[in-house]
Amino acid sequence: MAATPATPGVVPGRLDAADYAANFADLHPDFDPHEAAVAADRCYFCHDAPCIAACPTEIDIPLFIRQIATGQPEAAARTIFDQNILGGMCARVCPTETLCEEACVREAAEGKPVEIGRLQRFATDRGMAEGHPFARAAPTGKRVAVVGAGPAGLACAHRLAMHGHDVVVHDARPKPGGLNEYGIAAYKTPGGFARAEVDWLLAIGGIELRHGTALGREIGLDALRADYDAVFLGVGLPGVNGLDLGGSVALRDAVDFIAGLRQTADLSTLPVGRDVVVIGGGMTAIDAAVQSKLLGAREVTIVYRRGRARMKASRVEQDHATDAGVRIVTNARPVNDPAAPAGHVAFDYVDDDQTPTGERFHLPADQVLVAIGQRLDDAPGGLAQEGGKIAVSGAGRTSLPGVWAGGDCAAGGEDLTVTAVAQGRDAAEDIHASLTR
Amino acid sequence: MADLSTDFVGITSPNPFWLASAPPTDKKYNVERAFRAGWGGVVWKTLGEAGPPIVNVNGPRYGAVWGADRRLLGLNNIELITDRPLEVNLREIKEVKRDWPDRAMVVSLMVPCTEDAWKAILPLVEETGADGIELNFGCPHGMSERGMGSAVGQVPEYIEMVTRWCKANTRMPVIVKLTPNITDIRYPARAAKAGGADAVSLINTVSSITSVNLDTMSPEPSIDGKGTHGGYCGPAVKPIALNMVAQIARDPETRGLPISGIGGVTTWRDAAEFLALGAGNVQVCTAAMTYGFRIVQEMAAGLSHWMDEKGHTSVADVVGRAVPNVTDWQYLNLNYVTKARIDQDSCIKCGRCYAACEDTSHQAISMSPERVFEVIDAECVACNLCVNVCPVEDCITMERLPAGATDLRTGLTVTDTPADWTQHPNNPAARAAE
Numbered sequence: 001m002a003a004t005p006a007t008p009g010v011v012p013g014r015l016d017a018a019d020y021a022a023n024f025a026d027l028h029p030d031f032d033p034h035e036a037a038v039a040a041d042r043c044y045f046c047h048d049a050p051c052i053a054a055c056p057t058e059i060d061i062p063l064f065i066r067q068i069a070t071g072q073p074e075a076a077a078r079t080i081f082d083q084n085i086l087g088g089m090c091a092r093v094c095p096t097e098t099l100c101e102e103a104c105v106r107e108a109a110e111g112k113p114v115e116i117g118r119l120q121r122f123a124t125d126r127g128m129a130e131g132h133p134f135a136r137a138a139p140t141g142k143r144v145a146v147v148g149a150g151p152a153g154l155a156c157a158h159r160l161a162m163h164g165h166d167v168v169v170h171d172a173r174p175k176p177g178g179l180n181e182y183g184i185a186a187y188k189t190p191g192g193f194a195r196a197e198v199d200w201l202l203a204i205g206g207i208e209l210r211h212g213t214a215l216g217r218e219i220g221l222d223a224l225r226a227d228y229d230a231v232f233l234g235v236g237l238p239g240v241n242g243l244d245l246g247g248s249v250a251l252r253d254a255v256d257f258i259a260g261l262r263q264t265a266d267l268s269t270l271p272v273g274r275d276v277v278v279i280g281g282g283m284t285a286i287d288a289a290v291q292s293k294l295l296g297a298r299e300v301t302i303v304y305r306r307g308r309a310r311m312k313a314s315r316v317e318q319d320h321a322t323d324a325g326v327r328i329v330t331n332a333r334p335v336n337d338p339a340a341p342a343g344h345v346a347f348d349y350v351d352d353d354q355t356p357t358g359e360r361f362h363l364p365a366d367q368v369l370v371a372i373g374q375r376l377d378d379a380p381g382g383l384a385q386e387g388g389k390i391a392v393s394g395a396g397r398t399s400l401p402g403v404w405a406g407g408d409c410a411a412g413g414e415d416l417t418v419t420a421v422a423q424g425r426d427a428a429e430d431i432h433a434s435l436t437r
Numbered sequence: 438m439a440d441l442s443t444d445f446v447g448i449t450s451p452n453p454f455w456l457a458s459a460p461p462t463d464k465k466y467n468v469e470r471a472f473r474a475g476w477g478g479v480v481w482k483t484l485g486e487a488g489p490p491i492v493n494v495n496g497p498r499y500g501a502v503w504g505a506d507r508r509l510l511g512l513n514n515i516e517l518i519t520d521r522p523l524e525v526n527l528r529e530i531k532e533v534k535r536d537w538p539d540r541a542m543v544v545s546l547m548v549p550c551t552e553d554a555w556k557a558i559l560p561l562v563e564e565t566g567a568d569g570i571e572l573n574f575g576c577p578h579g580m581s582e583r584g585m586g587s588a589v590g591q592v593p594e595y596i597e598m599v600t601r602w603c604k605a606n607t608r609m610p611v612i613v614k615l616t617p618n619i620t621d622i623r624y625p626a627r628a629a630k631a632g633g634a635d636a637v638s639l640i641n642t643v644s645s646i647t648s649v650n651l652d653t654m655s656p657e658p659s660i661d662g663k664g665t666h667g668g669y670c671g672p673a674v675k676p677i678a679l680n681m682v683a684q685i686a687r688d689p690e691t692r693g694l695p696i697s698g699i700g701g702v703t704t705w706r707d708a709a710e711f712l713a714l715g716a717g718n719v720q721v722c723t724a725a726m727t728y729g730f731r732i733v734q735e736m737a738a739g740l741s742h743w744m745d746e747k748g749h750t751s752v753a754d755v756v757g758r759a760v761p762n763v764t765d766w767q768y769l770n771l772n773y774v775t776k777a778r779i780d781q782d783s784c785i786k787c788g789r790c791y792a793a794c795e796d797t798s799h800q801a802i803s804m805s806p807e808r809v810f811e812v813i814d815a816e817c818v819a820c821n822l823c824v825n826v827c828p829v830e831d832c833i834t835m836e837r838l839p840a841g842a843t844d845l846r847t848g849l850t851v852t853d854t855p856a857d858w859t860q861h862p863n864n865p866a867a868r869a870a871e
Contacts, residue, residue: 034507041505044828047788050808069505105785109829 005274005298010367012271014296020267023294027187028092028118036122040069043114046105051116054103056413056422057084061100065119077127080120081134085158085425086151088128088197089180090418091120092188095283097316099418128196132203137164139206142435145170145228147215150178151417152234152407154201155424156431161206163432168228169207172214178236180417182259185287186267187294221380225402230431233390233398233405234424237415239377243279243370246336249345254278254288254371261291273367276300277345279334280371281311286318288369289326300326301363303347305333305354335360376409386411396427404431439744440751441737443477445717446610446635446695448568450477450541452737453708453752457699457720458482458545458571458614461730463519465529469537474730475737478541480612480638480720481530483518483573486548486558490520491579497658500647500667509727511673513645515658515665517579518547523561531565542566543612547573547585550595552602559607569609572599574625575616575641578667587641590616593628600632612697615639615681617674622681623688630694637685638697638720640678642668671723675701679714686715686760703732705739712752713759770855774844775819775835777801777812783832784810790823790833798822815845 003011015023031039043065051061059080067076080087096102096117104113127133142165146153149171157167175181180194202209213219215235224231240253264270272295278285281304293300302321304311307330311318322328329347333354337346344362351357376389384391384399389411396404406423413419441452455478456462456471463482471479485491493516502511519526534542544567548554562570573580574590581588589595596613603611613629615622617640629637644666646656656664678700685691698716702708703724711719724732749755779790779802786808794802801816802823812823819835827833838844840853858864 038506044787044789046786047792048804048808049788050786105787109785 003296005296008274008366010271010273013268014272015268017268019296024186024190024267026190027185028121030125031118031122036068036073036119039115039119040065042106043069044105050103050105051100051114054099055083056099056416056419057087057090057425058422059083059087059120061116064123065114065116068119068123073123073126074130076119076123077130078133080124081127083425084418084421085155085201086180086197086417086421087120088124088200089151089184089189089194090421091117091124092193093180093184094416094418095314095317098314128200132200134158134162134204136161136204136206139166140164140436142166142229143168143227144230144232144431144435145224146232146234147171147219147224148178148234148236148407148409149173149176149198149209149211150234150236150407150420151180152236152410152420152424152427153178153232154198155421156232156234156404156406156428157207157424158201158204159425159428160431161204163428163436165206165229165432165435167207168210170210170213170215170219172212172217172238174211176209176211178234182262183255183284183287184262184417185258185291186262187291215380216378221382221400221403225400229402229435231403232396232424232427232431233380233403233409234407234420235376235409237374237376237408239375240370241373241375243334243372244336245334245345245368246338249365249368251368251370254280254284254369255374257288257369258284258291261295267295270295272297273365274298275343275364276367276369277363277365278302278369278371280304280373281306281313281330282371282373283313283317284374285369285371286313286321286326288371290321290324292367292369293324293326297367299364301329302326303329303332303334303363305331305350306352307331332361337362374408379409395430396423397430439741439749441477441741441744443718443752445541445697446569446612448478448541448543448610449539450718451539452477452733453712453718453740454733454736455479455541455543455697455718455720456725457722458543458573459722459726460514460516461722461725463521465533468529468533471725471730471733472533472537472540475733476540476730477718478543478568480543480545480571481526481567483545483547484523484526484558484562485518486554487523487561490522491517493517493520494660496660500658500664502647502673509671509723511645511647511669511671512723512726513647513658513667513669514642515578515667518545518573523558527561527565530562530567534566534568541568543569543571545571545573545614547580550584550589550599552606555599555602556606559603559609563607563609567609569612569635570603570607571612571614571638572603573614573641574599575614575639578644578665587616587618590614590625590641591619593624596625596628597632600629600634604633610635612636612638614641614699616641617677617681617700618644622684623691626685626688626691626694630691634694636695636697636717637691638699639681639685640674640700642670643674643677645669670701671727672701672703675703675707679710682711682716683714683760683763686757687763702736705736705743708736708740709743709755710759712755713757714763715757715760717756718752767858769857771858771861772852772854772856774838774842774851776814776817776838777819777821777823777833778836779810779812779823779833780831781809783829785829785832786810787828789826789828793822793826817846 045062064076064079100116101113107113146157146169176198177194276292276297278289332347340346348356349359390405396406404427407420408415443453458480462479498516500513580586613634648657696716698711699720708719824833838851
């Protein structure tokens with residue numbers, strides 16, 4: 001008998017094929033041209049626009065929206081890609097509600113910002129359909145190693161290639177894209193977009209991808225420094241913070257759960273619990289919880305140790321989760337409680353300063369996903385660190401000459417795709433300047 | 438409840454909203470739908486002389502200018518006068534007037550520029566029981582190339598001559614419809630009055646090309662790859678029409694000549710503005726073509742509501758109220774000193790006022806790193822551009838400096854004694870101050 005949401009345990013196939021398709025369809029479908037024209041018309045073309053300042057890559061948003069309004073989405077895309085070569089992905093995954101759209105003056109005016117993210121999607125989809133928009137400069141003969149084929153590494157590699165340098169990108173995984181390929185919720189980037197975007201990006205030429213080569217495993221920093229004219233590290237945060245609940249409950253890393261989901265072609269084969277508990281308060285927690293629900297879990301609960309206002313996931317993301325039927329419990333911390341009923345996780349309610357209030361509750365859980373942060377494991381030796389990340393100054397310069405870093409692994413900036421793109425791009429410009437001095 | 442009924446040159450109608458001579462008034466079927474919807478009257482689409490009817494193009498007749506959400510801002514057309522047989526139109530006019538006696542029925546006419554042609558058609562129209570005629574001296578396309586329409590309307594002597602023929606050959610009131618495609622609307626209006634016209638109506642459409650197809654290099658609307666000059670109408674032409682209505686209303690030579698206001702009337706407010714500038718009623722076409730006949734209900738209810746609010750009991754009470762306030766530039770009070778004021782609470786910090794002033798005006802708005810925009814009184818000439826580009830209504834206002842205050846731009850003390858250019862020392866023709 002086929003499984004249903006009520007089937008106990010961690011099982012696959014809780015839903016009909018049609019439900020899987022609907023649940024994992026495009027969260028924010030593309031505008032049609034008329035919708036885009038109307039949405040673009042709402043932009044006031046602000047002077048020194050606040051939305052530009054709020055964008056880590058500083059895309060000239062009023063300009064690209066005006067280009068959409070005047071009927072040239074491909075030109076709009078070029079404006080976007082000039083600043084952000086992964087503008088297509090950023091249009092899908094940026095928390096615009098805390099970036100450009102939060103800064104939009106129409107948010108201040110009427111609580112309804114110009115839909116910048118969706119307009120960017122409209123432009124970039126059409127621009128990417130036209131092929132790769134950039135050409136390489138004359139070859140410089142310089143070689144640069146980029147470690148990590150995530151947003152930071154790809155942005156850095158593209159900009160370096162544009163300037164005529166030869167780039168080799170090393171990545172530990174079998175596919176490029178980093179979190180774009182393995183980390184982002186499936187419904188934000190359906191249809192193999194992450195992979196297609198990388199292929200489109202690589203069309204500039206001059207970039208060689210080497211998979212299955214991890215720093216500290218197949219390659220070492222010293223060797224890279226010796227073999228290349230410069231090195232850029234965009235390795236992300238491969239380690240995950242763990243939780244010890246005494247072995248009473250099976251815990252699973254949420255990052256790993258999401259990566260597995262993203263790489264599963266037929267979601268009906270993917271097991272998910274009936275009662276899923278997600279521990280954490282960031283985007284990973286939200287994505288793990290929502291996708292568990294969409295896979296057919298009956299009850300999904302996010303438990304976060306602080307209040308809603310302190311969750312790293314934006315309010316829009318929180319609402320997205322609750323709209324999907326996920327319950328969010330705040331100010332509660334998991335504890336190892338040998339007296340907990342079988343198949344339950346114990347939580348203590350805590351104050352904002354994490355002092356237990358003395359109240360304990362138990363949640364049924366046949367699957368517990370842990371999303372309490374990632375960290376930089378095994379940073380290459382010799383690199384100064386800051387707050388558990390690679391310390392950088394200026395445009396991503398590390399403490400070692402000839403080595404730059406950007407993205408989540410580097411200190412500073414939020415851990416966002418768009419921030420990684422900005423850091424990779426800026427490091428590339430700095431590398432270019434240093435190589436051509 | 439305000440009384441919306443009007444008596445325009447002896448033609449009564451239950452409200453001042455008439456449908457203009459145009460496609461919506463070409464047939465009994467349309468006109469009866471209009472009357473059922475509540476229109477006060479119609480000007481039947483222009484009749485030509487007896488004989489083979491004119492022909493229209495068989496490709497597109499209309500071109501348009503749209504806003505982003507396809508809101509129709511302006512329409513142009515290359516349709517000619519009625520292409521139905523004269524006798525059919527006359528029969529239907531008679532039937533409609535018989536069945537709707539309380540509605541105004543005016544018949545638009547355009548025949549060749551000979552007295553015989555007019556003498557021939559006038560009795561036929563009279564026989565229908567129509568309330569009046571409107572002489573189409575305005576149509577800018579097609580007919581004008583045959584010596585009719587605006588070809589007459591652009592020559593004041595012809596206007597006077599034809600008007601005189603009509604007045605001599607019919608008992609019906611004669612309304613002369615004027616073309617805006619001239620340099621000074623007062624000359625044709627004066628000619629109409631000199632010819633004995635009971636009223637003028639204006640504006641007819643403005644010669645226009647709405648757009649060019651950049652793939653085919655054809656003007657729009659395109660007929661087999663070519664386009665022509667069509668007549669522009671709709672909301673976009675309203676300011677042109679208001680100006681011309683006011684010019685006629687305040688011209689000493691035509692003052693008091695009844696005016697039927699036409700040009701972009703879309704809402705009750707538009708209608709009230711035409712009335713205030715001297716129109717005795719209004720004629721509508723594009724708004725009806727865009728939204729259907731039912732919009733007259735908003736227009737009538739809105740005008741009535743506004744009149745009640747203002748204590749106006751009749752349409753006549755409104756007509757011409759703003760005319761005394763239309764003056765020549767030289768009589769504007771140069772001692773009326775205002776400065777822009779930005780309400781920081783309602784400012785959304787878009788910076789459009791700053792860009793407009795800094796780039797294109799007087800550098801009279803400052804911008805702080807925190808995006809606080811403030812007016813620099815010493816530079817502000819009160820041009821009003823910031824008000825006009827601000828997306829928030831009433832965020833920026835022009836505030837008058839009180840008497841005794843110092844205008845920081847000029848260093849002069851503001852006085853509440855009016856003074857205009859005719860008295861200004863820089864005016865070589867100024868009268869002596871004392």
